Amino acid sequence: MPNLKDLKNRIESVKNTRKITKAMQMVAAAKLRRAQDAAEEGRPYTARMNAVLGGLAASVGGSDSAPKLLAGSGSDQVHLLIVMTGERGLCGGFNSSIVRMARAKAQELTVAGKTVKMITVGKKGRDQLKREYGDVMVNHVDLTGIKRIGYANAHEIARDVLGRFDDGEFDVATIFYNTFVNVAVQDPTEQQIIPASFETTDDDAGTVYDYEPGEDEILKDLLPRGVATQIFSALLENGASEQGARMSAMDNATRNAGEMIDKLTIEFNRSRQAIITNELIEIISGAEAL
Amino acid sequence: MADTMQFDLVSPERSLASLQATEVMLPGAEGDMTVLPDHAPVITTLRPGVVKVSGPEGEADFVVTGGFVEITSEGVSVLAEQAHAGNEVKKADLESAYTFAREQAEKASDEDKSAAEKLVADFAQLLEDME
Numbered sequence: 504m505p506n507l508k509d510l511k512n513r514i515e516s517v518k519n520t521r522k523i524t525k526a527m528q529m530v531a532a533a534k535l536r537r538a539q540d541a542a543e544e545g546r547p548y549t550a551r552m553n554a555v556l557g558g559l560a561a562s563v564g565g566s567d568s569a570p571k572l573l574a575g576s577g578s579d580q581v582h583l584l585i586v587m588t589g590e591r592g593l594c595g596g597f598n599s600s601i602v603r604m605a606r607a608k609a610q611e612l613t614v615a616g617k618t619v620k621m622i623t624v625g626k627k628g629r630d631q632l633k634r635e636y637g638d639v640m641v642n643h644v645d646l647t648g649i650k651r652i653g654y655a656n657a658h659e660i661a662r663d664v665l666g667r668f669d670d671g672e673f674d675v676a677t678i679f680y681n682t683f684v685n686v687a688v689q690d691p692t693e694q695q696i697i698p699a700s701f702e703t704t705d706d707d708a709g710t711v712y713d714y715e716p717g718e719d720e721i722l723k724d725l726l727p728r729g730v731a732t733q734i735f736s737a738l739l740e741n742g743a744s745e746q747g748a749r750m751s752a753m754d755n756a757t758r759n760a761g762e763m764i765d766k767l768t769i770e771f772n773r774s775r776q777a778i779i780t781n782e783l784i785e786i787i788s789g790a791e792a793l
Numbered sequence: 794m795a796d797t798m799q800f801d802l803v804s805p806e807r808s809l810a811s812l813q814a815t816e817v818m819l820p821g822a823e824g825d826m827t828v829l830p831d832h833a834p835v836i837t838t839l840r841p842g843v844v845k846v847s848g849p850e851g852e853a854d855f856v857v858t859g860g861f862v863e864i865t866s867e868g869v870s871v872l873a874e875q876a877h878a879g880n881e882v883k884k885a886d887l888e889s890a891y892t893f894a895r896e897q898a899e900k901a902s903d904e905d906k907s908a909a910e911k912l913v914a915d916f917a918q919l920l921e922d923m924e
Contacts, residue, residue, distance in 0.1 A: 544806060545806060547803050548803045548808075549805070551863065552872060555863060654804070654875070655889070658874075711834065714835075714836050714837070715821065716837075721836060721838055
């Protein structure tokens, strides 16, 4: 028979855990709102940027003078994987789903005889990939101290990536992050950023723009910005996804804790009742013996 | 001809302005330009400078560090990497972009040298104007 005192302690400790997960869920909910707002605010810029770049890329893309960022370096031997994860755990499958995707991609590339290099953004991804890919990690971006992701952070990452591209360190860059669908669903996404690929929309084909200075110059100026913008929007999506994942994970945990408390309470009551019954039997049988 | 056009100023982090304008002055890469309603469609890059907007509601200034602008007959949208309202901009806000431009100019190859140095000069001019 379980000790009553032990059961009581168990119930207390599960109750405390429930308090913590509940608090974490509420914090995540508040942060999620902020992260979603940030992602929302950044969308017009990204959309406009992609539209303009798409139009430009379509008209310049085929020519030989196309910049390397668009046309590629002429080979696809060395791949750079930029893996974006969270800085903290306790958010369900958020971090592992990105890592799993990146790992699969890395294995696929290795099998195909390509060289893989990695940049990790966020501590969790680095920790999970360090053992296997520690020696091909070229950089790690630490966002631990940053409360609100700004464009400057994305710009810094982009600057590093573009610098390496210019030095010929890699040929193809792909980012891995979670797209925020809703609180319960986050989609692990891989997106190639170098050479840049744009969804060409035919909607604005009607407007013929004058480019000043020339198309080539503008494209050369805009492509690095395009890379930074894509990284920025990935960071924002990832931020919102992380909070969403944490919120639903903590919601589950809170519910589980509740169920556990109910079960333990029933067990506690049963044991107490059994003890009382036992004592009664002892008293009665003692009285009868007299 | 329409009297006003839509003016939008967006940065990656947020949308800074969206208003009706009668006239927009832009620091274009090839020189300053003023846009009136019903302008021919143009896309141009910006150098660091001040965007001046005049409209029915008065005038507004914005300091941008670069970016590009899309002009159509309906309006002007400025996509600035970093933008500040003219009356609240501090020199310190521009310092990091200026430093980056200088670094770039130092290590730029001969081909890009003049462009990078021009960018630094534009920054210096902008900072001087702000004093």
